[in-house]
Amino acid sequence: DVKVTQSSRYLVKRTGEKVFLECVQDMDHENMFWYRQDPGLGLRLIYFSYDVKMKEKGDIPEGYSVSREKKERFSLILESASTNQTSMYLCASSYLYGYTFGSGTRLTVV
C-alpha cells in the first residue's frame, strides 16, 4: 500500500523558532507538495517540487522554505515561526493518477 508519512502529528513551537516538518513517500513519485489548511480557506499550496533539488513557489510561500535532497523526502521549513503559521500542514505526493496525502501535522506556534 502506498504511503506518505509525516514525521509529527502534533507539534508545539515557540515564536521565532526554526521549525522543520518532514515528509517521506515510498512510491517513487516525482511530484511532492506542501499545503496548509485553515478553517474556511481550504487547502492552500505553499511549495511544490517536481524533482530532486527542484522547488516552485505555490500560492503562499512567504515565511516558508523547502528542501528536497532526495526523491522520497520533502521538508518544509519555517525559518522563524510566527503565531499566524499555526495551522494544519499536509504533505502530498503524486504521479500520473492523482495525489496521496500524509496524515497531516497540526502545528501550534505559541
Added chain:
Amino acid sequence: GIQVEQSPPDLILQEGANSTLRCNFSDSVNNLQWFHQNPWGQLINLFYIPSGTKQNGRLSATTVATERYSLLYISSSQTTDSGVYFCAVPPTDMRFGAGTRLTVKP
C-alpha cells in the same frame, strides 16, 4: 492556474438521503480527483475521474470534461459520510476547490 469551484459549501442531510456535490473548473483538465477528509483530517482518495462515470458502492462520480464540471453522488448517506469533500486537478495544476462540508445526521 486553473480555478476550481465547489458547491454547495455546506450540506446537512438526514441519514438515508441522497446528495449531489458539484465541482466546476475553469479550463480543460486531464485529471480530476475527489477526496473525502474525515473528522481526523486524513484525506482519502475517492475517485480519479478525468472523464466518464465511476461507481464505488454508494458513491459515484461523473466528469463531463467538455463542459468543465464533475459531480459526486452519495446515495443512502450514513453518518460516516460526514466530513469535507474536495475535488482537485492533479498532478501538475495542484488546485483544490474550497470543499463541501457534509454533515449527516442520524
